Amino acid sequence: MQRDPILFAWASSPRRHAAALGLAVGLGTPLALFVLLCLRDLIAVLTRSTPESLPFLRIALPLPGHHESEAPILLQGWSLAPTELPLIALTALAAAALLLAVLGAVIAYLCFSVQARAMARLRARATDAILASPPGAREDLRALPGLVGQALARMGQLSAVGIVVPGLTLAAILLALVMAELAAPRLVPVTALLLAAVGLARALLASRTAARRGLRRADTAATEAGLRDLIRRMPAVRAHGAAAFERRRLGLRARAARTTLVRAETRLALARAPALALVVILPALLVATALWQGEAATEADNVLPGALAAAAGAFALAATLVALSLQLWNQYRVVAPLFRTIADTLSVLGPRLPGNLPQHTAPFPEAGNLVARGVGAYDPGSGERLTGVDLALPMPAHVAIVGHRGSGARALAALLAGQIEPTAGAVTYGGTDLRALDSAERARRIALAGSEAILIEGTLRQNLLYGARSGDREASGLAERIAILKLTGLDAFVYERGLEASVDPEDDPATAAALVDARRAVREALAAEGMARLVEPFDPARYNHQATIGENILFGEAVGPAFSEGRLAAHPYLRAVLEAEDLTRTLADVGLQVARSTVEIFSDLPDDHPLFETFSLFPAAERGYFEDLIARQPDSRGFRRGPAGHRDRERLIGLALRYSETRHRFGLIDASLEERLVAVRHSFAAMLPPRYREKVEFYDPARLTAAASLEENLLFGRITQGEAGAEARVRALVRRVLAEQGLEPTVYRLGLATRIEAGAAGAGQGQRAVLGEGAIGPRERVAIEFVRCLVRRPDILVVGLSLDDRKPDEITARVERLRALRAGAGLIVCLPDEATLSRQAPFDAVLRVERNTVIAGDAEEQAAIPA
Numbered sequence: 001m002q003r004d005p006i007l008f009a010w011a012s013s014p015r016r017h018a019a020a021l022g023l024a025v026g027l028g029t030p031l032a033l034f035v036l037l038c039l040r041d042l043i044a045v046l047t048r049s050t051p052e053s054l055p056f057l058r059i060a061l062p063l064p065g066h067h068e069s070e071a072p073i074l075l076q077g078w079s080l081a082p083t084e085l086p087l088i089a090l091t092a093l094a095a096a097a098l099l100l101a102v103l104g105a106v107i108a109y110l111c112f113s114v115q116a117r118a119m120a121r122l123r124a125r126a127t128d129a130i131l132a133s134p135p136g137a138r139e140d141l142r143a144l145p146g147l148v149g150q151a152l153a154r155m156g157q158l159s160a161v162g163i164v165v166p167g168l169t170l171a172a173i174l175l176a177l178v179m180a181e182l183a184a185p186r187l188v189p190v191t192a193l194l195l196a197a198v199g200l201a202r203a204l205l206a207s208r209t210a211a212r213r214g215l216r217r218a219d220t221a222a223t224e225a226g227l228r229d230l231i232r233r234m235p236a237v238r239a240h241g242a243a244a245f246e247r248r249r250l251g252l253r254a255r256a257a258r259t260t261l262v263r264a265e266t267r268l269a270l271a272r273a274p275a276l277a278l279v280v281i282l283p284a285l286l287v288a289t290a291l292w293q294g295e296a297a298t299e300a301d302n303v304l305p306g307a308l309a310a311a312a313g314a315f316a317l318a319a320t321l322v323a324l325s326l327q328l329w330n331q332y333r334v335v336a337p338l339f340r341t342i343a344d345t346l347s348v349l350g351p352r353l354p355g356n357l358p359q360h361t362a363p364f365p366e367a368g369n370l371v372a373r374g375v376g377a378y379d380p381g382s383g384e385r386l387t388g389v390d391l392a393l394p395m396p397a398h399v400a401i402v403g404h405r406g407s408g409a410r411a412l413a414a415l416l417a418g419q420i421e422p423t424a425g426a427v428t429y430g431g432t433d434l435r436a437l438d439s440a441e442r443a444r445r446i447a448l449a450g451s452e453a454i455l456i457e458g459t460l461r462q463n464l465l466y467g468a469r470s471g472d473r474e475a476s477g478l479a480e481r482i483a484i485l486k487l488t489g490l491d492a493f494v495y496e497r498g499l500e501a502s503v504d505p506e507d508d509p510a511t512a513a514a515l516v517d518a519r520r521a522v523r524e525a526l527a528a529e530g531m532a533r534l535v536e537p538f539d540p541a542r543y544n545h546q547a548t549i550g551e552n553i554l555f556g557e558a559v560g561p562a563f564s565e566g567r568l569a570a571h572p573y574l575r576a577v578l579e580a581e582d583l584t585r586t587l588a589d590v591g592l593q594v595a596r597s598t599v600e601i602f603s604d605l606p607d608d609h610p611l612f613e614t615f616s617l618f619p620a621a622e623r624g625y626f627e628d629l630i631a632r633q634p635d636s637r638g639f640r641r642g643p644a645g646h647r648d649r650e651r652l653i654g655l656a657l658r659y660s661e662t663r664h665r666f667g668l669i670d671a672s673l674e675e676r677l678v679a680v681r682h683s684f685a686a687m688l689p690p691r692y693r694e695k696v697e698f699y700d701p702a703r704l705t706a707a708a709s710l711e712e713n714l715l716f717g718r719i720t721q722g723e724a725g726a727e728a729r730v731r732a733l734v735r736r737v738l739a740e741q742g743l744e745p746t747v748y749r750l751g752l753a754t755r756i757e758a759g760a761a762g763a764g765q766g767q768r769a770v771l772g773e774g775a776i777g778p779r780e781r782v783a784i785e786f787v788r789c790l791v792r793r794p795d796i797l798v799v800g801l802s803l804d805d806r807k808p809d810e811i812t813a814r815v816e817r818l819r820a821l822r823a824g825a826g827l828i829v830c831l832p833d834e835a836t837l838s839r840q841a842p843f844d845a846v847l848r849v850e851r852n853t854v855i856a857g858d859a860e861e862q863a864a865i866p867a
Helices: 005-012 014-047 085-131 138-154 156-161 164-183 187-240 243-291 305-349 409-416 439-445 460-464 470-475 478-488 491-500 509-528 549-554 572-580 584-601 610-615 620-632 642-657 671-686 690-695 710-715 726-740 744-752 778-791 808-821 834-838 859-864
Strands: 054-056 073-075 078-080 368-378 385-395 398-402 424-429 446-449 535-537 556-558 696-698 717-719 755-757 770-772 796-799 826-831 845-850 853-855
Touching: 005 014, 005 085, 005 156, 005 305, 014 054, 014 085, 014 164, 014 305, 054 085, 085 138, 085 156, 085 305, 138 156, 138 305, 156 164, 156 305, 164 187, 164 305, 187 243, 187 305, 243 305, 368 409, 385 409, 385 853, 398 409, 398 834, 409 446, 409 796, 409 826, 409 845, 439 446, 446 778, 460 744, 460 755, 460 778, 478 491, 478 744, 478 778, 478 808, 491 710, 491 726, 491 744, 509 710, 509 726, 549 556, 549 642, 549 671, 572 584, 572 671, 584 620, 584 642, 620 642, 690 696, 710 717, 710 726, 717 726, 726 744, 778 796, 808 826, 808 834
Parallel strands: 398 826, 398 845, 446 796, 755 770, 796 826
Antiparallel strands: 054 078, 368 385, 368 424, 535 717, 556 696, 845 853
């Protein structure tokens, strides 16, 4: 990669760069000259007497010591009447302006396309380097994204016009000198001197401005850090009366920063002085030089006003472009070190093949022996290393690697899969070094399940098929995926996610109808097995004791945040319904009793105690607020006036809406209150304004509730919490009914459609449940990694997963199922110890790893591993 950002941008699109530069200089400069000449001749009409004709676009090159009549004529031009010249000149200027606009648009398009290509090329180089990086390049990989991000943020203008603007600047300087020569030869050295002065002044001003800007950023950051530190120290300040000390400390820091800034501002003011002086001196010098004449000067040596105006216009254009070039130079000075660092990092990340290996990728062998000769390696993932490994494994075969954690067994598995490179020796398959094979093809043909899965944003299905080719995706249907899920132990997780997912009847009417039928079958099965008491159904006329007060009032699922649990108490419509039903004070009293009981029960427990987090109706952060509220509010009457009292009532009603008698058992709900709450439920639904109709989906026994989970739709109620084991028994019955109804694949399909995102989120109407990445535990991640490998159907499957934490019977059963699935294909599996190996059917070969090397087995095993 080029170490210079300008050369990098040029190499990204040389043709477009050349086209932009050619158009800017080759067409832009002549057009600018044409405009200046038209302006010169137009001014000549105003300043001359009224001759019969005036020259238009005549170019004569005056020479020092020669009369005007002796000046060489470069372009004769045309003689026009004073009445015709202004019209023709203005028409020409309008046409030139239009051409300049079109030319500018074309050049801008070319420049910005070059910029886009340069940025895309830098991203592609970084992406390719990361994808081709060896496992040991972790530190360089961590630094690369930040370097690339800084380069992309700062190189935009430089990559777009880093070549065009300097080229235009040189052309503009030449044009300014030419126009000065056409006006009078004595203006040429003055123009060159003034352009140099402008450049030096702009360079000095830019450097001082950058220094001042950096100091201001540092002062702002220091002020923020100081104030944050003061807030952190406030308990100590109040306890020790150290306000004067802190004020003095921050004052001294501010004074030092202010002194430094004053110096920077002074230096900047001194840099501005030449620039301001040039604003006054430049026009004066040009005019004075034009007026100055020697002793032998004649009237012919006078500088015409039009020529002087054209020279001044060319000078202004050149000065502007000089300033832009200096700005680009300052940007180049910032970006160039970044590019050099990126180039060095990319060179470190590049693949380095041994000298005896071909630089092009070799075809993957169809079969052969997996051989290691004199291999040493280090696995940065597990921290294990290997030395002196010599083995030969005929493939396909089933091979066991036996070694405890840290012995080098996991490093050997990664080495045989080609996922870590040997630091000494070589690993070959079918006579071809693994490093010479295409990395993507090698990973597909020799799969390593060796760690927890790195999850991507998308559906669970997309995570499971990550890395699989389209053919593998199409070949592995839902039935095969379910079988793989059961083999890896991920089936329970996916099935549970399917039960928590939602189904929109409009998107999937067939599934919705089948689930309504299954709801009736579940109800019948509960009644037939005497388990009807374990589920309390949703009945519009009855209070549901397994739900909270808020859920009983809503009697449906909130769609969106409007009627969510956290906002329900503050919703103006619900508050209006509660006022109409005279329940505001009642619920405030219930909330006050809940707060009082909660504070009393958990008074001796710390805020981070698991019981408090599990059973409290308010979070630990609000504990102090409710303790204070209870102390100043003995009952629900006489709340404070104004916003403070309104807030207290709202918080208490929110507590009451989250209260469930079955769960919390404070004895606050009796039969009469249940009847009143059911009445509120009917009022809430009957008077709901049209604008809120789509915010709530009410329960209906005849149809599916799109906003509810699949399990809630099947039960159409809540599992009773008063009987031990009720939840497990009910879920087992539901699973059996779904299997009988042929809906079990549907549950898995819905579970696989669950989205995985960086943060946890809820499910809205017509959406699948969204799963936070942090909610997926290590075992599930390991299983996901295992599924990814099995779906690809590799020639050799290497299982380097840690099985130490699993029960022996579970390990034996899993390995047996895995070997049955991989019958006739290559399989290398790590086992934790000899006891685990003894419980397995004999392997084709056994590799024992101790003290970072492979040791010899018994005679029978050695025979299976030819040297």
